[in-house]
Amino acid sequence: MDDLSPRARSTRDAILKAALSCFAADGFGATTTRGIAARAGVTQPLIHHYFGSKEALFDAVLDHAAADYEIELQPQFALELDDLRFMTEG
16 A cells, blocks of 8 residues: 555545444444445545455454554564563563
8 A cells, every 4th residue: 555645545544543433333243334434534435445345444444453553562572581571561
């Protein structure tokens, strides 16, 4: 997705943020792409343009959340295993 324009990246990020909120609040089954689109302020076809399906969007939300979590943990994994902060900061 590095080939996206700044506007397209912003739209995609808004969809991801809205989807995370909707999936967390309502669960996968009750969440609709129409509801995600409304929360993101985009049209429903844009969700399908960027992600293809609700299932693919859900996978993208999980990947995005995991990547954010990994970034947060990087300082901890930079510590030596015998450094007590490895255990106390985790």
